[in-house]
Amino acid sequence: MPNEKQSLLSVNGETLTIDDAWLGESLLYTLRERLGLYGSKNACEQGECGSCSIMLDETLVCACLVLTGSAADKDIKTIESLAPEGSLSTIQQAFVDTGAIQCGFCTPGLLITIKDFLDENTNPTDLEIREAISGNLCRCTGYGRIVEAVRIASKTHDETEGGY
């Protein structure tokens, strides 16, 4: 058993003992600068752009708005957990194939958001897709290829088993 003073973070299935000094930081800073998980991006750090989207106890949140201390003992999933190393998830593959990635800064946050969305809605309309990703800003693509990637991923899912 860890002693009382030790704080724990559960990130991508791994339980980590963390320094108490980190508890007052934003979870985004702790993930990136303390744990080296740079996949969650820091585009606005104001909860407006969705680029730091992660799953916290199966709820989609902006990591920049979560205090690290309040994430203790909760289950954190970041972009790094989306697919085993060396492989791509269905939605990641769809992004690569459809040209949904340009600069790529919004991509990890979008992928987390879309996985959460498709887990709930397996056959979305275009308008539903646009609503689902409207909390994630992208400045390069105009969203056309991203919407197309979600369409393709939702169809691919019908033919396969497992998650996005």
Place this chain on the structure above:
Amino acid sequence: MTTIESYESKTRSGVGVSAQRPDAVPKATGEFPFSSDLSSHNMLWGQTLRSPHPSARIKNIDISEALSISGVHAILTANDVPGKNLFGLEHPDQPVLADDLIRYAGEPIALVAAEHPEIAANAINAIHVTFEELSPLIDAESAITADPIHPEGNVIRHLKIDYGDPSTTGDLVIEGTYEVGMQDQAFMGTESGMAVPSPDGSVDLYISTQWLHSDQNQIIEALDLPEDMVRLTLAGVGGAFGGREDVSMHVHLCMLALHTGRPVKMVYDRNESFLGHVHRHPAKIWYRHHATKDGHIVKVEGKIILDGGAYASTTSAVLANACCFSTGPYRVSSAQIEGWGVRTNNPPCGAMRGFGNVQTCFAIEAQMDKVASALGIDPVDLRLINALEQGDTIITGQKITGVAPVKEVISSLAGHPMPGPPENNLLARPGGTGRTTDQKHIKRGVGFAVSIKNLMFAEGFDDSSEALCQVDDGNVAIHTACVEVGQGFITLVHQIAEEVLGTSDITVIPADTSIGSAGSTSASRQTWMSGGAVLKACEAVVEKLIEQIFEDEGVKYENLDGNLVSEDGTKAIPIAEALKGRSFHEKVVHRHAPTFPLNNKGQGDAHVSFAFAAHRAVVDVDQELGLVRVIEIATSQDVGRILNPLQAVGQIEGGITQGLGLAVLEELVMKNGVIQNANFTDYLLPTALDTPPIEIAALIEEPEPGAPFGAKGIGEPPTISSTPAVVAAIRDATGVDLRRVPVRPEDIALE
């Protein structure tokens, strides 16, 4: 012996196919290292103290309290700038750190390096600056005659274009005044980077930028170091759109690293990013169009004022674009245009996608609609009547020698099917779920606009790009300093090299300053310039290969579509095969055809090539609340030749969305010289719900002479005429004479 035929059937990913971005997979997994993801042992965090005042005199800076904070390693001010305390993209006129006068709100004053960003922020708050506040000059028009705010004066450039007979008259005269608000590039990855000092006093800077060598030239002047002691390597760029063409934190990072002897990382937060880069020039534009009864535009008079803010940046070149293309993609016989790019105490303005053409296109296209309406001519027909063609002369006296399929662009778009009625869904209405009106109160409108954009640098600038094609025992590596900002140049390097050398096994060496300049990733120029350089470097390797084989075998070979064929036709070998076991090192510098300065009448062959686009917007408007929903934007574009169809679509969709943003959402709101909305809560970027499906009616492929593979740059045109098309559609729906962008709800509802 393998024959030519069997190799022709090999699946290749040369030019013309939608080859996959080589960086797509690491970007999808989150592994791609952006400039804000850099980390180093023993690293410090840098931060910047900026002026809250737009105009002030610094009376005193007290750093003693800040220096006493535990974990603070350096506080630097103007006195610590080792070399010239000036930098600037076109010429140095901006202090690295303000030493006396503050000329805009956000101007950097002091730097901090500390163990943790929170400690750095505390230190910033503990620096006490005593200001004497001065009255800011914030009106661009009065700046022309006001007391100078800078030793170089307030008028950065005054340009006159005097073309044709000024006494020309038409049957109809249409006059209008227009305004464009201050748009921001708002790239997703904020300014960030890391400087790593070396014991010999040199420094390596890892930075997201658009032009490594321009940065380097400015940094060495400020640091007073020779070129080889300031080495730049490109770090992952999270979008750019013009906003990274100017130096931001570059010198600051190097100063902090050299001073502390430790690697220093800086990441601007979103608020600071809005203060830390130039914006699109706000503009005030007056036009008087003269037309004949049958719809020919015979004369255009115009006055254009661009607010450059406190420092010059690229104002001079932006003004040249605004003026040179101030009559649009139309043939006119007479034009008298006068433009000013001025200094004010507003934030500095410079490059943003479209670069001067955006501002005037909005006004020109509004004028064209008014002429059409007054003459009872269909707006599309009016544009066809006046469309430029190859061989025509623009108002700078320059003849268009390249392809100019303006009529094709217009006609193909005009014939494209219109979208259906609105979806019966609250989300699809203006205002989305926050709507308060019913479908019957929503009016639909359609707008059409056409644009011209010059490609590459102009007015005699010596524009070049260097590329190296290195072959080691058959393994191909390509090196340029061309910056990948997300546009997909890195894909084109692979495609171009494979097209010439026939191998897909190509290494692209990261962009840095160990090779010659590639110029800026801007002005829709890198496919032509660095793409052209890569093409020539690969071709130079093939020439050397043929020479080597001749020396070895005494047989002369010729390159036939990727295969070396012997003179007598009996032997053929694919280039990729022939390269095996051989080594080459071919470096070339590519230049486009020379351009020339404009004379005192604004006349001269100042531009290299021109690209054209047309946009048609369909909007639904709730006039009571002034809410707009853009239902569809359709486009046709003159592209020369498409090298990667998927990437071309990406540029077009993304560019149009930025044009939509300027039309109805995006503006940095200024109050007395201070930005009021430097955050993503109040600076409104188009979301996926604000952005409609984008229909590509036609991409006109007529190869451009002199361009590699005939490909014109495609990045900027989508951003230019999409804005006026959306505004024209809102005018069509509402009947309101909208003269300013972005169009705000009150502009519609209160009219």
